[in-house]
Amino acid sequence: MTSDAVSGQQRRAELPFGARLGAAMQARGRLCVGLDPHPEILSEWGLTQDAAGLREFCARVLAACADRVGVIKPQVAFFERFGVAGLQVLSEVQAQARESGLLVIADAKRGDIGSTMAGYADAWLNPAGDFAADALTVSPYLGFGSLQPALDAAQEHRAGLFVLALTSNPEGREVQLATDAQGVTVAGRIAAAAAAANVSAAAAANVSAAAVSVTEAYGTPGRPAGAAEDLGSIGLVVGATTAGLAGAHGIDLSVGSMPLLAPGYGAQGASAEDLRRGFGTCYSRQVLVNSSRGILAAGPRPESLTRAIDQALEDLG
Amino acid sequence: MTSDAVSGQQRRAELPFGARLGAAMQARGRLCVGLDPHPEILSEWGLTQDAAGLREFCARVLAACADRVGVIKPQVAFFERFGVAGLQVLSEVQAQARESGLLVIADAKRGDIGSTMAGYADAWLNPAGDFAADALTVSPYLGFGSLQPALDAAQEHRAGLFVLALTSNPEGREVQLATDAQGVTVAGRIAAAAAAANVSAAAAANVSAAAVSVTEAYGTPGRPAGAAEDLGSIGLVVGATTAGLAGAHGIDLSVGSMPLLAPGYGAQGASAEDLRRGFGTCYSRQVLVNSSRGILAAGPRPESLTRAIDQALEDLG
Numbered sequence: 001m002t003s004d005a006v007s008g009q010q011r012r013a014e015l016p017f018g019a020r021l022g023a024a025m026q027a028r029g030r031l032c033v034g035l036d037p038h039p040e041i042l043s044e045w046g047l048t049q050d051a052a053g054l055r056e057f058c059a060r061v062l063a064a065c066a067d068r069v070g071v072i073k074p075q076v077a078f079f080e081r082f083g084v085a086g087l088q089v090l091s092e093v094q095a096q097a098r099e100s101g102l103l104v105i106a107d108a109k110r111g112d113i114g115s116t117m118a119g120y121a122d123a124w125l126n127p128a129g130d131f132a133a134d135a136l137t138v139s140p141y142l143g144f145g146s147l148q149p150a151l152d153a154a155q156e157h158r159a160g161l162f163v164l165a166l167t168s169n170p171e172g173r174e175v176q177l178a179t180d181a182q183g184v185t186v187a188g189r190i191a192a193a194a195a196a197a198n199v200s201a202a203a204a205a206n207v208s209a210a211a212v213s214v215t216e217a218y219g220t221p222g223r224p225a226g227a228a229e230d231l232g233s234i235g236l237v238v239g240a241t242t243a244g245l246a247g248a249h250g251i252d253l254s255v256g257s258m259p260l261l262a263p264g265y266g267a268q269g270a271s272a273e274d275l276r277r278g279f280g281t282c283y284s285r286q287v288l289v290n291s292s293r294g295i296l297a298a299g300p301r302p303e304s305l306t307r308a309i310d311q312a313l314e315d316l317g
Numbered sequence: 318m319t320s321d322a323v324s325g326q327q328r329r330a331e332l333p334f335g336a337r338l339g340a341a342m343q344a345r346g347r348l349c350v351g352l353d354p355h356p357e358i359l360s361e362w363g364l365t366q367d368a369a370g371l372r373e374f375c376a377r378v379l380a381a382c383a384d385r386v387g388v389i390k391p392q393v394a395f396f397e398r399f400g401v402a403g404l405q406v407l408s409e410v411q412a413q414a415r416e417s418g419l420l421v422i423a424d425a426k427r428g429d430i431g432s433t434m435a436g437y438a439d440a441w442l443n444p445a446g447d448f449a450a451d452a453l454t455v456s457p458y459l460g461f462g463s464l465q466p467a468l469d470a471a472q473e474h475r476a477g478l479f480v481l482a483l484t485s486n487p488e489g490r491e492v493q494l495a496t497d498a499q500g501v502t503v504a505g506r507i508a509a510a511a512a513a514a515n516v517s518a519a520a521a522a523n524v525s526a527a528a529v530s531v532t533e534a535y536g537t538p539g540r541p542a543g544a545a546e547d548l549g550s551i552g553l554v555v556g557a558t559t560a561g562l563a564g565a566h567g568i569d570l571s572v573g574s575m576p577l578l579a580p581g582y583g584a585q586g587a588s589a590e591d592l593r594r595g596f597g598t599c600y601s602r603q604v605l606v607n608s609s610r611g612i613l614a615a616g617p618r619p620e621s622l623t624r625a626i627d628q629a630l631e632d633l634g
Binding site: 036038039040075077078080081083084085087088091109110111112113114115116117119120122123129130131139140141142143144145146164167169170171172173174175176178179180185186189 | 353355356357392394395397398400401402404405408426427428429430431432433434436437439440446447448456457458459460461462463481484486487488489490491492493495496497502503506
């Protein structure tokens with residue numbers, strides 16, 4: 001790596017996650033490649049069902065992502081399944097991916113209260129830890145307020161969170177579309193709280209003035225970090241197939257510049273056209289689309305993987 | 318260990334989790350000791366903030382639990398915080414605890430859908446894995462139905478689940494007490510679904526007839542496994558301070574013989590009297606009370622820890 005590249009990387013680490021994500025999406029598009037080494041795909045790729053198989057799988061996917069994709073999302077369960085050795089692979093893969101300039105969203109869906117939530121946030125967002133990621137998915141069954149230690153850690157480490165809100169699986173609706181006495185849905189409350197967290201973080205950033213500009217850090221035409229057009233660092237998980245429900249339930253996804261992580265694209269899920277329709281005006285600026293199985297099914301041949309990635313990038317616009 | 322003890326342990330592993338838990342509570346009482354190596358307690362005990370500190374902390378708590386307590390609950394976040402080395406300690410501690418006859422509830426609050434949920438269940442409930450536990454706490458933000466792969470794994474491995482339902486933190490109510498169109502709360506739906514899972518498991522067990530009796534496995538006066546008085550293997554997490562809310566919201570905790578894991582006892586939480594009042598008629602048979610900080614604060618001296626445990630056991634009745 002050249003010293004220019006290293007210095008660019010150091011500058012990037014000083015930006016809040018939202019600014020890094022916005023720049024990555026500008027430079028590389030809205031595709032996030034899901035790193036889902038589930039048992040069937042390991043078999044299909046002729047790999048062993050163990051840590052060595054995981055390691056080889058990840059190496060192939062990362063190679064295909066290099067210089068093409070801005071963001072990857074390892075699905076933590078598929079590493080945890082192989083115990084300590086599996087998590088050792090995850091640690092190495094996340095470090096390697098970040099070193100190569102990819103943003104890493106650890107899809108761990110952690111959620112707890114108080115010092116326990118702080119423990120998870122420290123595990124996944126502290127850059128000194130084995131599992132250091134740029135952002136973490138979190139689950140708000142214990143209330144959005146229970147995530148405060150993770151919000152604090154995200155702020156401290158310039159990392160991001162994606163809070164489960166309106167997921168694509170139908171059985172989620174019994175929780176996510178339940179309402180309070182005012183008729184506001186659970187997902188709506190989560191969305192409003194996440195948006196408010198971004199609004200107050202942006203206000204604080206405007207006062208202190210960002211120390212590094214996106215232009216400096218990425219070497220692309222840009223803007224000062226913390227500018228109005230930056231994405232917030234607190235995002236939501238909103239299913240590609242359920243985004244359309246948001247409007248019907250009075251959930252406004254456009255406030256607070258929330259990044260919206262949308263699983264469920266491709267394979268048996270939503271098309272790019274469904275995504276554009278479902279997310280409406282939020283699509284172009286806020287939506288990061290995850291594709292796991294749709295891309296992985298094209299493997300293991302490297303040229304098939306890169307073709308699948310290029311097609312998805314083009315399709316998603 | 319004598320060959321009788323080994324054989325008793327093998328027989329115990331053949332019982333469903335609910336039967337093992339019921340027998341452990343009969344033999345040792347309703348206290349579950351929380352293994353929460355949070356940063357402050359490590360400092361207070363003069364231990365290092367690393368895997369070695371974790372290991373020593375756990376050894377001391379396990380020694381105090383030996384022959385006194387039936388169940389321990391490691392708080393996974395405090396191990397995950399120390400990365401791969403921390404999880405290696407967790408793996409060793411869980412194995413050692415189970416070998417000594419303690420039941421282990423891994424408090425990991427995992428939750429996802431489909432094969433990802435199956436991955437977590439495999440990680441924590443498969444006895445061949447590094448993190449093998451007797452039961453796992455799970456989070457239902459994605460709907461109770463999303464937990465089906467974990468229910469299947471619990472059945473397969475004779476393990477248990479504790480599903481977050483009505484937790485003690487006040488900010489949880491915005492999710493847990495939200496209602497559907499029929500006015501049923503989210504927590505109520507979760508409770509009803511968990512109860513139904515136990516009812517159908519019990520029906521299946523009655524048909525096949527249990528292969529091993531609780532009496533044989535524990536060497537205590539007992540009953541055939543799967544008998545009507547057994548606890549189910551699918552339980553709920555219901556806060557010690559919020560159990561009283563259940564009745565007010567029409568949530569019936571008495572159906573389906575659900576084990577009810579109640580955090581929030583002692584320290585600044587609920588008293589034994591609060592628990593008896595809050596859980597009402599469910600208290601004596603279904604409630605397993607977790608105490609972490611109340612007991613750990615008495616350490617690190619072994620005799621202080623065992624005294625705190627004995628006092629809690631007596632207090633909880």
